Amino acid sequence: MILVNGVACDTVDALDRGLAYGDGVFRTLAIRAARPQCWQRHYRKLAGDCAVLGVPCPAPELLLAELAELAREGADCAAKIIVTRGAGARGYAVPGEVRPMRIVISDALPQHPPRYAESGVALHLCRLRLGHQPALAGIKHLNRLENVLARTEANDAGCAEGLLLDFAGNVIGGTMANVFIAERGVLTTPDLGRCGVAGATRERVIECARAAGIACRVEDIGIERLLAAEEVFLVNSLIGVWQVQELQHKAWGRGELAPRVREWLEREED
Amino acid sequence: MILVNGVACDTVDALDRGLAYGDGVFRTLAIRAARPQCWQRHYRKLAGDCAVLGVPCPAPELLLAELAELAREGADCAAKIIVTRGAGARGYAVPGEVRPMRIVISDALPQHPPRYAESGVALHLCRLRLGHQPALAGIKHLNRLENVLARTEANDAGCAEGLLLDFAGNVIGGTMANVFIAERGVLTTPDLGRCGVAGATRERVIECARAAGIACRVEDIGIERLLAAEEVFLVNSLIGVWQVQELQHKAWGRGELAPRVREWLEREED
Numbered sequence: 199m200i201l202v203n204g205v206a207c208d209t210v211d212a213l214d215r216g217l218a219y220g221d222g223v224f225r226t227l228a229i230r231a232a233r234p235q236c237w238q239r240h241y242r243k244l245a246g247d248c249a250v251l252g253v254p255c256p257a258p259e260l261l262l263a264e265l266a267e268l269a270r271e272g273a274d275c276a277a278k279i280i281v282t283r284g285a286g287a288r289g290y291a292v293p294g295e296v297r298p299m300r301i302v303i304s305d306a307l308p309q310h311p312p313r314y315a316e317s318g319v320a321l322h323l324c325r326l327r328l329g330h331q332p333a334l335a336g337i338k339h340l341n342r343l344e345n346v347l348a349r350t351e352a353n354d355a356g357c358a359e360g361l362l363l364d365f366a367g368n369v370i371g372g373t374m375a376n377v378f379i380a381e382r383g384v385l386t387t388p389d390l391g392r393c394g395v396a397g398a399t400r401e402r403v404i405e406c407a408r409a410a411g412i413a414c415r416v417e418d419i420g421i422e423r424l425l426a427a428e429e430v431f432l433v434n435s436l437i438g439v440w441q442v443q444e445l446q447h448k449a450w451g452r453g454e455l456a457p458r459v460r461e462w463l464e465r466e467e468d
Numbered sequence: 469m470i471l472v473n474g475v476a477c478d479t480v481d482a483l484d485r486g487l488a489y490g491d492g493v494f495r496t497l498a499i500r501a502a503r504p505q506c507w508q509r510h511y512r513k514l515a516g517d518c519a520v521l522g523v524p525c526p527a528p529e530l531l532l533a534e535l536a537e538l539a540r541e542g543a544d545c546a547a548k549i550i551v552t553r554g555a556g557a558r559g560y561a562v563p564g565e566v567r568p569m570r571i572v573i574s575d576a577l578p579q580h581p582p583r584y585a586e587s588g589v590a591l592h593l594c595r596l597r598l599g600h601q602p603a604l605a606g607i608k609h610l611n612r613l614e615n616v617l618a619r620t621e622a623n624d625a626g627c628a629e630g631l632l633l634d635f636a637g638n639v640i641g642g643t644m645a646n647v648f649i650a651e652r653g654v655l656t657t658p659d660l661g662r663c664g665v666a667g668a669t670r671e672r673v674i675e676c677a678r679a680a681g682i683a684c685r686v687e688d689i690g691i692e693r694l695l696a697a698e699e700v701f702l703v704n705s706l707i708g709v710w711q712v713q714e715l716q717h718k719a720w721g722r723g724e725l726a727p728r729v730r731e732w733l734e735r736e737e738d
Contacts, residue, residue, distance in 0.1 A: 200482050209479035210487065212470050212571055217480065217550070219612035220490030226558070251613070252620075278558060280487070288496070288548060288575045290612065290619035290643055301482055305558045329601035329663075330635060334613055341611035342489035342560065343521070343604055349560035350522075365600060373560055393599075 199271050201264050201302040214299055216282030219290065220340035222299075223247040224280040227398070227435050228307065232269040234277065235435065236467045237262065239398045244279060247337040252292070253283045256300045268304035276436055278303045282340070308436055310358070315460075318443030318450070319358035319432070323421070324348045324373070328364045328393040336396040348373045359432055361424075361445065364393050369419045375434040376400035378414075379427035380455040385414040399433040399463065406462035412455070429453030438463050469541050471534050471572045484569055486552030489560065490610035492569075493517040494550040497668070497705050498577065502539040504547065505705065506737045507532065509668045514549060517607040522562070523553045526570045538574035546706055548573045552610070578706055580628070585730075588713030588720065589628035589702070593691070594618045594643070598634045598663040606666035618643040629702055631694075631715065634663050639689045645704040646670035648684075649697035650725040655684040669703040669733065676732035682725070699723030708733050 200208050215221035225244050228235045241258045248255035265277055280301040286293040326348045334341070344362075352360030352373060359372040369388050371377045376397045378387045385407050390396045407414035424430060430442040430450065441456045443449065470478050485491035495514050498505045511528045518525035535547055550571040556563040596618045604611070614632075622630030622643060629642040639658050641647045646667045648657045655677050660666045677684035694700055700712040700720065711726045713719065 202482060208482050210482045212472060212478050212480045212573070214487065215616075217484065217487040217552075218494075218610070219616050220610055221613060221616050224488075251616075276558065282487075288546060288573075289578075290615045291623055292616065292620055303482070303558075308559075326603055329599035331599035331614065333596055333617060339613055340488070340490055341613045343491060343609055343611045344601065345560045346485075346489050346491050346521075346562065347603060350562055353561055 199268050199304045201267060203300055204260070204264060210299065210301065211285045213285040214282055215284060215286045216280065216299065216340055218286070220342070221251070222253060222280060222282030222340045223251065223338055224278060224340060225338060225398070226276060226278050229265060229269050229273070229275050229277050229304070232266070232273040234262070234265045236398055236402065238468050239402060243338070243398050244281065247339065248281055250334070250337050251283070251339065253281060254296060254298050256281060256298065261300070261302065264302040268302060271304060274307055275304045276307050278305065280340070310437065314358055314440050315438065317452070318441035320444040321442045322352040322355035322357035322360045323446055324351045324360040324362050326351060326362065328362050328370050330364060330392040332392050335393050336390045338395050338397070345373050358440070363421060367420055369421060369424050370394040372432050375432035375437060375440070378403060378431050378433065378459070379419060379424055380429035380453060381427050383412065385412060385455065386419060387414070387416055388419050389416050397434055399435050402463065402467070403433055403459055406459070410458070410462070429455055431456045431459065433459070433463070469538050469574045471537065473570055474530070474534060480569060480571065481555045483555040484552055485554060485556045486550065486569065486610055488556070490612070491521070492523060492550060492552030492610045493521065493608055494548060494610060495608060495668070496546060496548050499535060499539050499543070499545050499547050499574070502536070502543040504532070504535045506668055506672065508738050509672060510705070513608070513668050514551065517609065518551055520604070520607050521553070521609065523551060524566060524568050525551060526568065531570070531572065534572040538572065541574060544577055545574045546577050548575065550610070580707065584628055584710050585708065587722070588711035590714040591712045592622040592625035592627035592630045593716055594621045594630040594632050596621060596632065598632050598640050600634060600662040602662050605663050606660045608665050608667070615643045628710070633691060637690055639691055639694050640664040642702050645702035645707060645710070648673060648701050648703065648729070649689060649694055650699035650723060651697050653682065655682060655725065656689060657684070657686055658689050659686050667704055669705050672733065672737070673703055673729055676729070680728070680732070699725055701726045701729065703729070703733070
């Protein structure tokens with residue numbers, strides 16, 4: 199099901215700036231038993247990302263009603279929300295009067311092999327490096343060609359996910375997931391101030407770790423440090439947690455922290 | 469007029485990857501007296517950009533017939549061609565079978581104040597710096613949030629165009645135009661191997677200069693060098709040539725090379 203500005207419809211304005219320039223943001227979240235998971239957190243992120251671009255964010259009640267409409271078709275599904283700056287005349291200049299467009303799309307929850315969650319995944323180290331753009335770093339905007347190219351690399355390598363470094367050699371994350379490493383009981387996740395997408399689940403893991411008395415740092419991580427870590431795992435709103443089993447010549451066994459993180463994420467959150 | 473895959477229509481598939489990820493490319497060209505200007509060159513660029521992304525490029529005859537259809541509505545107009553990777557399931561992975569979408573849009577030719585072409589424009593030095601991404605540099609893809617943000621800066625500053633530097637401090641170009649500088653009768657335009665859009669008119673100016681026996685270099689240019697140049701001008705397919713009259717505390721009078729470049733660009737080209 200696709201709702202465009204609240205109306206069931208499978209097309210959008212051909213002059214929408216989301217298409218013309220990627221001028222918008224999006225979120226992907228799970229709906230389970232008709233409940234959008236971590237809705238407050240996702241909405242906060244959506245509103246924050248809209249604010250960075252200066253796109254008016256739709257009211258939460260509006261989106262929540264639309265997610266409920268998706269859930270009536272299927273109580274368990276993946277939902278994607280796109281908010282763009284709406285249609286505009288030719289040219290980069292932002293229209294004087296912005297009428298944002300919102301699209302709410304439901305899809306089946308992804309069917310990954312169960313072993314990904316049980317025993318972990320192989321990670322491909324992408325050749326593509328992420329460029330730095332602090333003005334857009336962290337936000338989940340619609341300019342995602344780097345992710346498309348990196349995803350193609352990971353698929354070609356037969357890996358469940360690709361790992362992206364930036365041009366400075368820092369680990370940034372997966373093509374569709376955020377990354378954490380565990381070292382002597384301490385978690386660290388990359389600083390995303392120059393590039394990357396700061397996902398809702400990453401934020402949740404940071405908060406849960408701190409609440410559980412486990413230190414969680416946000417800082418630059420080089421690839422050698424990641425390869426030497428005791429555990430490496432990937433998180434996002436649909437996969438939950440995947441441990442990394444293999445990257446280049448390194449192999450990891452089961453870790454202790456990843457299962458705890460899974461427990462945290464399986465708790466209900468509003 | 470809007471043609472979507474050849475059919476007059478003002479909407480596109482809501483699941484198009486051009487909207488979801490900016491997974492596509494575009495071109496803007498002028499149609500004058502029902503003739504698409506520099507068509508061969510624009511098509512070559514379009515095909516080259518599609519190839520970088522691995523998107524099949526529509527056949528030239530197809531696009532030319534669609535441009536002719538636009539021209540029947542108005543013999544002088546601006547035409548925009550967008551080619552995307554088409555609709556796809558959720559997720560960055562490229563679909564196994566790609567059915568590219570093409571959109572051909574006509575619009576009125578821009579009505580800039582005549583003084584822009586006659587005496588020049590004020591340029592705003594954008595605070596936003598362009599990030600490096602060699603894998604996408606030079607191509608006119610749909611990930612254009614940097615241009616949107618920079619354009620907003622230029623408009624807020626009341627300037628006709630914004631000048632963009634990269635993070636290394638190199639001049640890259642305008643938000644919608646390429647830049648040239650003239651120094652003792654020699655032209656130089658920025659190297660766009662790390663970021664920026666290598667426009668069709670830039671390419672044409674380089675070729676025309678060489679044919680006229682005027683040296684034209686492609687290399688890194690710092691802002692101090694640009695400010696010290698005898699002439700600075702902007703080019704694109706719709707504006708032709710605009711001299712830069714003002715940038716920060718610097719003012720330029722009329723130059724000698726910009727008018728020659730205008731003559732070159734006013735010649736017919738297939």
